[in-house]
Amino acid sequence: MAPLFVVRYEAVIGSFLGETSSRLKRLFDFVRTHQCVLFFDEFDTLGKERGDTHETGEIKRVVSSLLLQIDALPSHVVVVTATNHAELLDRAVWRRFQLRLDMPAPTEAQKEVWFVELQKKLKAPLGVAPKTLAAKLPATSFSDLEQFCEDIQRRYVLALPGADLKKIVAERLKQWQVRFTM
Structure with missing residues (x-):
């Protein structure tokens, strides 16, 4: 029954030196005063491995600050x-979390x-048997599956009556098959 605060990485990441760490500090100062759940999506943008030679000193400071x-x-x-x-997360980031869940790809x-x-x-029928469609769709996550279905639904509604x-x-399936072979 605690509020959920969702952190959008594009609202945290700044282009100026020290800006990201400053925004993180303000965020954490705020949540400390609330009984809440703080959710970071795309956490690899903030918690990157500090030993990565391709990263700048700024991201290393951000991870340390985080x-x-x-x-x-x-x-x-x-x-x-x-x-x-x-695989991109810093080893020290992993130690901060007591529970880790892997979300496997959906089965057929x-x-x-x-x-x-x-x-x-x-x-309305999809025009392709669900079993056949399930076998042909290369979805690697439930998010992919949901996105595929929302795309179909959106295009269907826009094409009514x-x-x-x-x-x-058929068109969406073909596009997704091409997308996953690249």
């Missing part, structure tokens, strides 16, 4: 992060269920 801020949080603040690039059975639900939502759902699905 670690100090996390360490200084009271126990009533829960920090949750998400990343698609866990899970994708099939997702497509059955999409048909129900659209109140004469929308050809089968054609929309």
